[in-house]
Amino acid sequence: MKSIRTRSQERILELLNHIKQGISAQDMYIELRNGNQSMGLATVYRSLEALKLEGLVQVRTLANGEALYTLVKxxxxxxxxxxxxxxxxxxxxxxxxxxxxxxxxxxxxxxxxxxxxxxxxxxxxxxxxx
The missing domain is CATH 3.30.1490.190 (Ferric-uptake regulator, C-terminal dimerisarion domain)
Structure with missing residues (x-):
C-alpha cells in the first residue's frame, strides 16, 4: 500500500533528488525558503521523519552530531x-x-x-x- 505524501514531503524528496548529497534539516529549510517555498523548520523535521519511516530517506549522524539526510539509494x-x-x-x-x-x-x-x-x-x- 502506497502512502499519500504531503506537498512538504514531495518538496523535500525533490530537493534531495536534485542535490544528490547529504544535507542537514536546517540547510534543507534554508534551501526551500530560498526557493520561495515557505515551510517551517518543524514541518521539515516532521516530513523527514515520515519519509524515513516510509523507507525513502536515510539519516547519517556525523562525529560532531550533525544529521545529514539523503534519499535511500x-x-x-x-x-x-x-x-x-x-x-x-x-x-x-x-x-x-x-x-x-x-x-x-x-x-x-x-x-x-x-x-x-x-x-x-x-x-x-x-x-x-x-
Whole structure:
C-alpha cells in the first residue's frame, strides 16, 4: 500500500533528488525558503521523519552530531576522521550478506544500513606525530 505524501514531503524528496548529497534539516529549510517555498523548520523535521519511516530517506549522524539526510539509494559506509571531520566513502559493503540473513531470520524489513569507522586520517596522524 502506497502512502499519500504531503506537498512538504514531495518538496523535500525533490530537493534531495536534485542535490544528490547529504544535507542537514536546517540547510534543507534554508534551501526551500530560498526557493520561495515557505515551510517551517518543524514541518521539515516532521516530513523527514515520515519519509524515513516510509523507507525513502536515510539519516547519517556525523562525529560532531550533525544529521545529514539523503534519499535511500544504496548503503553508505565511511571512514570518518574525528580530528578534521573528513569522511571517506567505502565502496564495498562488508555486511551485505549479514543484512540479508537478519531480514530472513528476524522477518525484519531493512530499508538501509550504515557502517562507519571513526579514527584519524593520514594528515591528522602526521600532524599529531609531527
Amino acid at each position: 544504496q548503503d553508505k559506509h565511511h571512514l570518518t576522521c574525528l580530528q578534521c571531520g573528513i569522511s571517506i566513502p567505502i565502496h564495498q559493503c562488508p555486511v551485505h550478506d549479514l543484512e540479508i540473513q537478519l531480514q530472513t531470520t528476524h522477518q525484519f524489513k531493512v530499508f538501509y544500513h550504515t557502517l562507519e569507522f571513526f579514527g584519524l586520517c593520514n594528515q591528522c596522524q602526521a600532524k599529531a606525530s609531527g
